[in-house]
Amino acid sequence: MSESYAGKAAALDALDELAKLRDRFVLDDVVYLDGNSLGALSVNVAGRVDDVVRRQWGELRIRSWEESGWWTAPERIGDRIAPLVGAAPGQIVVGDSTSVNVFKALVAAVRLAGAGRDEIVVDATTFPSDGYIAASAARLTGCELRPVEPSAVPDALGPRTAAVLLNHVDYRTGRLHDLPALTSAIHDAGAVAVWDLCHSAGALPVDLDAHGVDLAVGCTYKYLNGGPGSPAYLYVRTGLQERFDSPLPGWNSHTDPFDMSAEFIPAPGALRGRVGTPDILSMLALETALEVWDGVSVDAVRAKSLALGDFFLDCVAAYVPGGRVESVTPSAHAERGSQVSLRCADAGDVMKRLIARGVVGDFRTPDILRFGLTPLYVGFADVERAARVLGETLG
Ligand SMILES: Cc1ncc(COP(=O)(O)O)c(C=O)c1O
Numbered sequence: 001m002s003e004s005y006a007g008k009a010a011a012l013d014a015l016d017e018l019a020k021l022r023d024r025f026v027l028d029d030v031v032y033l034d035g036n037s038l039g040a041l042s043v044n045v046a047g048r049v050d051d052v053v054r055r056q057w058g059e060l061r062i063r064s065w066e067e068s069g070w071w072t073a074p075e076r077i078g079d080r081i082a083p084l085v086g087a088a089p090g091q092i093v094v095g096d097s098t099s100v101n102v103f104k105a106l107v108a109a110v111r112l113a114g115a116g117r118d119e120i121v122v123d124a125t126t127f128p129s130d131g132y133i134a135a136s137a138a139r140l141t142g143c144e145l146r147p148v149e150p151s152a153v154p155d156a157l158g159p160r161t162a163a164v165l166l167n168h169v170d171y172r173t174g175r176l177h178d179l180p181a182l183t184s185a186i187h188d189a190g191a192v193a194v195w196d197l198c199h200s201a202g203a204l205p206v207d208l209d210a211h212g213v214d215l216a217v218g219c220t221y222k223y224l225n226g227g228p229g230s231p232a233y234l235y236v237r238t239g240l241q242e243r244f245d246s247p248l249p250g251w252n253s254h255t256d257p258f259d260m261s262a263e264f265i266p267a268p269g270a271l272r273g274r275v276g277t278p279d280i281l282s283m284l285a286l287e288t289a290l291e292v293w294d295g296v297s298v299d300a301v302r303a304k305s306l307a308l309g310d311f312f313l314d315c316v317a318a319y320v321p322g323g324r325v326e327s328v329t330p331s332a333h334a335e336r337g338s339q340v341s342l343r344c345a346d347a348g349d350v351m352k353r354l355i356a357r358g359v360v361g362d363f364r365t366p367d368i369l370r371f372g373l374t375p376l377y378v379g380f381a382d383v384e385r386a387a388r389v390l391g392e393t394l395g
């Protein structure tokens with residue numbers, strides 16, 4: 001049986017048009033299925049960081065803010081991310097962590113919603129940071145916080161709803177939520193839609209502009225491979241930019257930072273989503289990491305991601321003794337992100353054993369084995385091996 005799945009994997013890899021992209025990354029013979037936590041290093045990054053450190057910083061020093069394009073990096077790199085999430089230029093700035101951008105977006109969303117709306121709806125299954133920040137944002141803005149399962153959000157909306165914070169893909173189960181339908185329901189209720197794209201950007205089409213999303217945030221260290229702690233991003237739809245009132249106005253959000261005036265006059269457009277001095281080393285590493293996307297279509301990435309997920313699940317069904325694992329990731333393509341999550345007894349120990357045998361995924365409490373599928377560098381033979389080693393580990 002193992003040979004037949006190995007044979008199928010080889011045939012699928014031979015037909016895979018994205019397979020050649022693997023050479024753009026620094027990889028070894030480990031099966032790396034943790035790109036949904038930390039994406040792999042792309043080959044161009046080390047040289048760029050070396051140049052930024054030695055020449056731009058070491059030799060040009062302060063001149064680099066202008067001459068090396070440091071000052072405009074947040075919006076320039078935002079525009080580089082924009083096509084990957086279906087956004088026209090001028091709507092994304094890069095900087096700060098996702099958590100900080102969730103705070104900016106959510107408080108700004110409540111301010112955009114206006115008087116009389118005093119309720120924040122938050123995804124009840126959310127990644128913890130978003131939940132903690134939503135609770136704090138609610139206290140700060142005098143709103144009530146309502147945690148609601150994403151599928152129940154339409155029924156929970158009402159005239160009091162100011163803002164809704166949702167995850168596009170659930171970090172634990174890999175479930176993809178219906179962004180177009182939920183955004184539309186939120187708008188019908190007169191509220192502002194804020195989406196967290198951490199687990200979807202770079203893995204599947206998001207189409208922010210087409211679906212009229214108001215505000216969005218995401219990290220860049222997962223499917224965008226920006227590196228550990230690489231800066232996050234904030235999307236502010238063009239039509240809302242002039243009313244976007246950031247709860248963190250810093251000198252970099254000002255229309256004329258070097259005016260150093262006591263009065264705050266927000267920068268035009270998405271730039272007002274900036275706060276303080278950008279983290280240049282991480283930001284320029286990210287800019288270089290994004291070069292791997294040159295000539296790559298997000299639709300092709302999505303098609304491969306789904307095929308990898310289907311094949312992995314087939315291999316798991318074939319190799320893993322019955323009843324030892326249960327997929328909590330929906331099988332329907334329209335409901336699946338780019339990971340497969342398996343519920344498993346002793347999942348923490350099982351993952352340690354997999355990692356010791358060269359299959360790297362991760363464990364999420366209480367009982368989830370998480371396998372991230374990054375189509376830019378994961379192949380069908382990788383997922384066949386992962387399932388085989390899982391079967392041997394549990395056998
Ligand atoms: C969905 C989601 N939101 C927010 C975060 C937090 O991101 P950060 O650590 O960049 O603040 C993460 C991951 O850490 C995440 O998966």
Ligand SMILES: Nc1c(O)cccc1C(=O)C[C@H](N)C(=O)O
Pocket residue numbers: 036037038127171229
């Ligand atoms: N940001 C991370 C980190 O610095 C260390 C380990 C993991 C992470 C993560 O991103 C976790 C991730 N958001 C998750 O989906 O679980």
